[in-house]
Amino acid sequence: MPYRAPVSDFRFLLDHVVGFDQVAKTDRFAEATPETVEAVLTEAGKLSETVLAGLNRAGDKTPARLENGVVRTPPGFADGYKAIAEGGWVAIAAGQDHGGMGLPLTVASAVTDMFSSACLSLQLCPLLTQGQIEALEHHASDALKATYLPKLIAGEWNGTMNLTEPQAGSDVGALRSKAEPNGDGSYAISGQKIYITWGDTDFLPNTVHLVLARLPDGGPGTKGISLFLVPKFIPDADGNPGKRNSLQVVSLEHKLGIHGSPTCVMQFDGATGWLVAPPHGGMAAMFTMMNNARLGVGLQGVGIAEAAYQQALDYANGRVQGKTPEAGQKSIIGHADVRRMLASMKAEVFSARAIGLACAVAIDMGHATGSAEWKARAALLTPIAKAYGTDVGVAVASEGVQIHGGMGFIEETGAAQFLRDVRITPIYEGTNGIQAMDLVARKMMDGGDAAFRLIGEIEANAKAARDALPDLAEDVWGAAETLREATEAMIARDLNDRFAGAVPYLRAFALILGAHYHLTAAMAEAEPGARRKLARIAIKRLLPDHAALLIQAAEGADDLYALSPEDLAA
Numbered sequence: 001m002p003y004r005a006p007v008s009d010f011r012f013l014l015d016h017v018v019g020f021d022q023v024a025k026t027d028r029f030a031e032a033t034p035e036t037v038e039a040v041l042t043e044a045g046k047l048s049e050t051v052l053a054g055l056n057r058a059g060d061k062t063p064a065r066l067e068n069g070v071v072r073t074p075p076g077f078a079d080g081y082k083a084i085a086e087g088g089w090v091a092i093a094a095g096q097d098h099g100g101m102g103l104p105l106t107v108a109s110a111v112t113d114m115f116s117s118a119c120l121s122l123q124l125c126p127l128l129t130q131g132q133i134e135a136l137e138h139h140a141s142d143a144l145k146a147t148y149l150p151k152l153i154a155g156e157w158n159g160t161m162n163l164t165e166p167q168a169g170s171d172v173g174a175l176r177s178k179a180e181p182n183g184d185g186s187y188a189i190s191g192q193k194i195y196i197t198w199g200d201t202d203f204l205p206n207t208v209h210l211v212l213a214r215l216p217d218g219g220p221g222t223k224g225i226s227l228f229l230v231p232k233f234i235p236d237a238d239g240n241p242g243k244r245n246s247l248q249v250v251s252l253e254h255k256l257g258i259h260g261s262p263t264c265v266m267q268f269d270g271a272t273g274w275l276v277a278p279p280h281g282g283m284a285a286m287f288t289m290m291n292n293a294r295l296g297v298g299l300q301g302v303g304i305a306e307a308a309y310q311q312a313l314d315y316a317n318g319r320v321q322g323k324t325p326e327a328g329q330k331s332i333i334g335h336a337d338v339r340r341m342l343a344s345m346k347a348e349v350f351s352a353r354a355i356g357l358a359c360a361v362a363i364d365m366g367h368a369t370g371s372a373e374w375k376a377r378a379a380l381l382t383p384i385a386k387a388y389g390t391d392v393g394v395a396v397a398s399e400g401v402q403i404h405g406g407m408g409f410i411e412e413t414g415a416a417q418f419l420r421d422v423r424i425t426p427i428y429e430g431t432n433g434i435q436a437m438d439l440v441a442r443k444m445m446d447g448g449d450a451a452f453r454l455i456g457e458i459e460a461n462a463k464a465a466r467d468a469l470p471d472l473a474e475d476v477w478g479a480a481e482t483l484r485e486a487t488e489a490m491i492a493r494d495l496n497d498r499f500a501g502a503v504p505y506l507r508a509f510a511l512i513l514g515a516h517y518h519l520t521a522a523m524a525e526a527e528p529g530a531r532r533k534l535a536r537i538a539i540k541r542l543l544p545d546h547a548a549l550l551i552q553a554a555e556g557a558d559d560l561y562a563l564s565p566e567d568l569a570a
Contacts, residue, residue, distance in 0.1 A: 001311050005045030010041050018517070024104075040092070047084070052084075052123070058074050059122065059260020060121075061259075074121075074260045077122055077203065080122050082203075084122075089155075090152070090154070092130075093134075099150050105292075109357060110357065113303045121258045128197055131293045133153060133159065135210060135276070136148060144276065147235055151206070156204065162230075170430075172225070175213070180270075187273050187274070189270070189272075190269055192265065196265070197262075199262065206233050209232070211229075212226070212227055213228055213282075217279075219280075225282040226277070227282035228275055229273055230247065232245055234272055245271045247271040249266060250266070251265045258421050294430060297389075299389060301391070302392065302393065305349045305352065308397040308418040312415070313333075321405075347541075350521070352392040354513075354514065355389065366378050376446060386429065397419040397422050400419070401415045440506075458477075462480065475515070475539050476516055476519050479547075482546065504549040504553045508546040511542055518539060
């Protein structure tokens with residue numbers, strides 16, 4: 001079934017739900033006019049439908065491989081990436097000083113969503129490069145910017161992020177990679193990194209690695225880590241790839257999904273690199289890239305959910321099986337349970353997409369205005385957008401397999417690939433458990449101010465909707481008030497009790513946010529129609545779960561630790 005880019009949904013969300021008009025009114029993003037945004041979304045949709053979607057199965061069936069030390073990518077990926085680069089899509093949110101378009105991250109996020117639906121394995125390449133571009137824009141020296149940013153922004157070179165080591169996963173501070181000064185302003189980087197997405201490619205002349213390593217005087221833990229730029233080929237005097245650096249791809253991981261994306265084990269043996277950001281300030285600089293990537297990964301989940309939903313809907317419309325109670329309906333979409341699954345899938349995709357775009361709006365507003373409140377909103381929404389977007393991706397892809405029945409378990413339909421591909425998204429760029437812990441700890445260090453402001457907006461919106469949609473509005477208002485009380489209680493607990501309830505708390509927050517955006521969409525609809533019907537699904541069928549989740553979130557950690565390792569093994 002051909003993928004159909006949901007361009008009209010993006011336009012509706014930007015115009016009526018997530019407040020993008022505020023972004024377009026700022027001086028920084030004044031060029032993001034409705035006409036410009038319409039053109040960008042339309043062209044991204046066309047590229048997704050006509051070029052990228054056709055590569056998805058090829059990447060799964062013919063995975064990336066390592067051949068005589070060279071990464072060989074799947075058939076068609078080189079041309080697909082060329083279309084992305086030549087279309088300027090890598091540059092969409094990059095600064096104009098070095099050739100970027102300077103458009104809002106919100107617009108770039110919509111593009112990420114569509115490209116991920118079409119071919120997640122290939123979309124990962126520009127996504128990592130975009131994150132590196134942002135990190136360099138904020139933290140690199142002018143000399144490094146001048147050499148590397150034009151090439152990265154033009155899509156001529158790709159960028160990677162090198163954090164993880166065999167003994168240092170989520171505990172980044174346990175890394176062992178070292179950096180020794182060369183005496184000329186450069187450093188010799190040595191160590192091994194694993195899980196490096198697009199660590200090499202056969203269709204680009206250079207790959208630029210951002211590598212976390214420890215200087216000789218770097219103390220233990222994350223505070224002693226520095227960040228280095230380490231290219232595969234060291235640029236010559238003209239800025240072109242020159243001498244081969246002392247690094248190599250040792251192997252490629254054999255993965256459950258995203259087979260078309262080369263996930264590399266990288267070895268650095270005294271490779272020449274240059275410091276990015278102050279010494280021992282590597283984690284702060286890398287988080288610039290990681291926060292960009294976390295929102296992007298959340299939207300990858302949404303993108304796969306969209307594609308899985310479209311295929312499931314198409315199958316349900318065509319599959320005839322059993323007698324349905326709906327007059328004139330012979331296909332399985334007439335069965336109540338199938339209709340329930342499809343309605344819930346569509347509602348969750350809308351919720352997760354709205355949360356992701358609202359997070360992007362907050363990031364854009366923080367950049368454009370410098371407002372502390374907008375920056376706090378962006379920080380609060382980032383872990384929710386990442387975790388909920390990817391959880392929805394997995395849930396919807398799994399439901400898509402279920403709707404296909406036995407054929408969903410058969411690889412020929414492609415339904416299983418969506419589930420295999422999206423399963424990594426709750427894991428990489430910070431597991432969803434870590435996102436939840438971040439939400440209830442670091443993001444609550446303000447005493448919950450950012451959370452309470454957002455909850456207040458949800459309640460105000462629900463009050464405004466009471467006359468038109470009283471039953472839906474009352475449910476959303478009540479859920480928001482319950483969330484307010486749960487947040488007050490969460491802040492009063494010690495840290496480990498917060499962590500024990502973090503995942504259900506984040507999920508409940510996301511369900512309430514999703515219901516809020518559905519209610520906003522229903523109110524924006526000119527005449528009662530599909531959006532009001534979908535809002536009822538979200539509010540009456542999905543939202544009630546928030547109550548049970550918040551009960552779980554309040555339980556603390558004692559009962560978990562009452563079960564000893566021996567008890568769990570009994």
